[in-house]
Amino acid sequence: xxxxxxxxxxxxxxxxxxxxxxxxxxxxxxxxxxxxxxxxxxxxxxxxxxxxxxxxxxxxxxxxxxxxxxxxxxxxxxxxxxxxxxxxxxxxxxxxxxxxxxxxxxxxxxxxxxxxxxxxxxxxxxxxxxxxxxxxxxxxxxxxxxxxxxxxxxxxxxxxxxxxxxxxxxxxxxxxxxxxxxxxxxxxxxxxxxxxxxxxxxxxxxxxxxxxxxxxxxxxxxxxxxxxxxxxxxxxxxxxxxxxxxxxxxxxxxxxxx
Amino acid sequence: xxxxxxxxxxxxxxxxxxxxxxxxxxxxxxxxxxxxxxxxxxxxxxxxxxxxxxxxxxxxxxxxxxxxxxxxxxxxxxxxxxxxxxxxxxxxxxxxxxxxxxxxxxxxxxxxxxxxxxxxxxxxxxxxxxxxxxxxxxxxxxxxxxxxxxxxxxxxxxxxxxxxxxxxxxxxxxxxxxxxxxxxxxxxxxxxxxxxxxxxxxxxxxxxxxxxxxxxxxxxxxxxxxxxxxxxxxxxxxxxxxxxxxxxxxxxxxxxxxxxxxxxxxxxxxxxxxxxxxxxxxxxxxxxxxxxxxxxxxxxxxxxxxxxxxxxxxxxxxxxxxxxxxxxxxxxxxxxxxxxxxxxxxxxxxxxxxxxxxxxxxxx
Numbered sequence: 001x002x003x004x005x006x007x008x009x010x011x012x013x014x015x016x017x018x019x020x021x022x023x024x025x026x027x028x029x030x031x032x033x034x035x036x037x038x039x040x041x042x043x044x045x046x047x048x049x050x051x052x053x054x055x056x057x058x059x060x061x062x063x064x065x066x067x068x069x070x071x072x073x074x075x076x077x078x079x080x081x082x083x084x085x086x087x088x089x090x091x092x093x094x095x096x097x098x099x100x101x102x103x104x105x106x107x108x109x110x111x112x113x114x115x116x117x118x119x120x121x122x123x124x125x126x127x128x129x130x131x132x133x134x135x136x137x138x139x140x141x142x143x144x145x146x147x148x149x150x151x152x153x154x155x156x157x158x159x160x161x162x163x164x165x166x167x168x169x170x171x172x173x174x175x176x177x178x179x180x181x182x183x184x185x186x187x188x189x190x191x192x193x194x195x196x197x198x199x200x201x202x203x204x205x206x207x208x209x210x211x212x213x214x215x216x217x218x219x220x221x222x223x224x225x226x227x228x229x230x231x232x233x234x235x236x237x238x239x240x241x242x243x244x245x246x247x248x249x250x251x252x253x254x255x256x257x258x
Numbered sequence: 259x260x261x262x263x264x265x266x267x268x269x270x271x272x273x274x275x276x277x278x279x280x281x282x283x284x285x286x287x288x289x290x291x292x293x294x295x296x297x298x299x300x301x302x303x304x305x306x307x308x309x310x311x312x313x314x315x316x317x318x319x320x321x322x323x324x325x326x327x328x329x330x331x332x333x334x335x336x337x338x339x340x341x342x343x344x345x346x347x348x349x350x351x352x353x354x355x356x357x358x359x360x361x362x363x364x365x366x367x368x369x370x371x372x373x374x375x376x377x378x379x380x381x382x383x384x385x386x387x388x389x390x391x392x393x394x395x396x397x398x399x400x401x402x403x404x405x406x407x408x409x410x411x412x413x414x415x416x417x418x419x420x421x422x423x424x425x426x427x428x429x430x431x432x433x434x435x436x437x438x439x440x441x442x443x444x445x446x447x448x449x450x451x452x453x454x455x456x457x458x459x460x461x462x463x464x465x466x467x468x469x470x471x472x473x474x475x476x477x478x479x480x481x482x483x484x485x486x487x488x489x490x491x492x493x494x495x496x497x498x499x500x501x502x503x504x505x506x507x508x509x510x511x512x513x514x515x516x517x518x519x520x521x522x523x524x525x526x527x528x529x530x531x532x533x534x535x536x537x538x539x540x541x542x543x544x545x546x547x548x549x550x551x552x553x554x555x556x557x558x559x560x561x562x563x564x565x566x567x568x569x570x571x572x573x574x575x576x577x578x579x580x581x582x583x584x585x586x587x588x589x590x591x592x593x594x595x596x597x598x599x600x601x602x603x604x605x606x607x608x609x610x611x612x613x614x615x616x617x618x619x620x621x622x
Contacts, residue, residue, distance in 0.1 A: 095588065107285070110289075113288060113289055114289075117288065117312075120315065121285065123346050124341070125311070127345060127346035128311070133346050133349050141589075160285060191337055
């Protein structure tokens with residue numbers, strides 16, 4: 001827990017006159033799972049999109065692996081992009097490709113990789129994401145929401161990235177599916193030494209996987225820390241979030257498990 | 259390469275039948291293995307710094323082929339085990355059929371699909387008629403505003419294109435007809451030629467084809483996007499019948515407006531023909547009108563326009579059916595839209611051919 005893989009400093013995002021982030025600072029350390037929480041409209045997804053470069057910030061810097069994304073262009077930027085994987089909320093799978101072909105898309109960037117190896121590696125990733133063999137040849141429209149998320153994760157993991165961004169990975173999954181997904185993320189983190197940036201609303205997920213939690217409120221990261229730290233914060237919104245009836249249910253079940 | 263991912267390139271050497279790897283063994287360096295690497299009896303990884311799933315996958319493949327794997331660090335060994343456990347188990351493949359049997363099976367499937375399509379179209383036709391019946395019994399369920407809106411969309415807005423197209427067809431017919439008829443000195447019969455072909459066939463057929471292209475695609479797109487968004491399902495749960503809300507007003511609007519469009523098409527076709535006859539052959543408009551009223555039976559107009567409601571029904575039912583068949587992805591919306599247009603135009607032409615035979619048989 002030493003090196004910061006992502007450093008966000010003084011970030012400002014605004015759409016027209018609506019300021020979403022102002023003076024936002026955030027660190028993600030190597031090998032940790034960071035959960036980002038915040039009320040609706042506090043810009044959790046905007047933050048994710050800004051870090052991966054889909055959204056240009058109005059001010060501030062985003063440093064990934066110590067390099068400022070704004071100053072990078074062309075090849076250097078592509079090289080950075082290959083070191084992270086993004087799983088979008090609904091999987092964002094290419095609808096004209098089967099699941100296996102979707103996972104093969106990032107692998108096509110590798111020079112010299114034979115089509116057979118590519119196919120086998122894609123099948124391995126699909127299996128690692130917890131999908132059955134049958135899912136390989138299915139098209140996104142034939143998959144359930146949970147399977148789409150898993151396929152999206154398989155594609156995000158295709159190049160063995162160092163950072164994985166997950167946008168609401170467990171939203172819309174049933175509790176068993178969500179639980180399995182939590183385990184999968186922790187397992188993959190341990191195996192691949194991933195750093196995970198996870199936007200979530202799911203308190204059970206926060207309990208089950210996240211090493212640290214960052215709370216977005218008042219246009220910045222209000223506080224970061226472990227779950228135990230969060231329970232001590234006396235900001236009204238944070239208190240309400242982590243002490244509300246749902247939060248209590250999540251903490252008690254978590255204690256019951258241990 | 260200056261790719262920063264390849265922090266440590268892979269160097270591989272083969273000695274005594276053992277493949278010695280040094281550096282990063284990842285998906286990026288997998289193809290750097292030397293020729294003959296796959297025939298070695300062992301792999302030494304003691305100098306590999308970084309191993310990813312692709313590297314582990316290669317090792318496992320070699321391991322199952324009988325090669326020894328040596329020199330993995332504790333963490334790497336655990337990682338290889340993780341990949342081993344995650345390796346997919348291929349399902350047994352269904353036995354492949356012989357080529358002629360596969361061909362037979364494919365043909366059979368296509369035939370059943372085609373019959374199924376015809377059955378579904380009949381079903382939608384029935385649903386439309388049932389909705390009409392229901393609207394007559396319970397006029398309050400009928401959506402008059404929607405009907406007026408769709409009449410405007412499919413009817414009013416199609417008037418300029420239909421009028422222009424018919425006018426040009428009339429012009430072309432007069433021009434080509436006069437060239438041929440002049441050779442026999444029978445210029446005057448150009449009026450019969452234009453009137454019969456426009457009134458009986460071309461006016462309504464071309465209108466139907468334009469409307470099929472314009473409206474069948476619009477129907478599929480509008481119903482299909484609602485289907486994609488689960489709006490149709492929401493409607494059902496709210497006690498609204500999609501047949502009444504979506505299909506009835508749209509198809510009914512077509513049935514009302516297509517004959518009117520056909521009439522407009524006839525008028526503009528005759529106008530274009532008269533204009534061209536006047537310019538090309540010097541047949542004055544009053545002469546044109548005289549011969550038209552004296553020689554051409556009103557039966558031709560009746561024959562032409564009587565086809566319009568049938569064409570309208572075909573276009574509407576095919577468009578609505580395709581819309582309802584749209585799945586949950588945007589791709590099926592596009593596919594269904596183009597299918598609907600092709601099927602509607604094809605069906606209209608087939609129906610027109612059947613009408614020709616029918617009218618010839620009854621002597622109209």
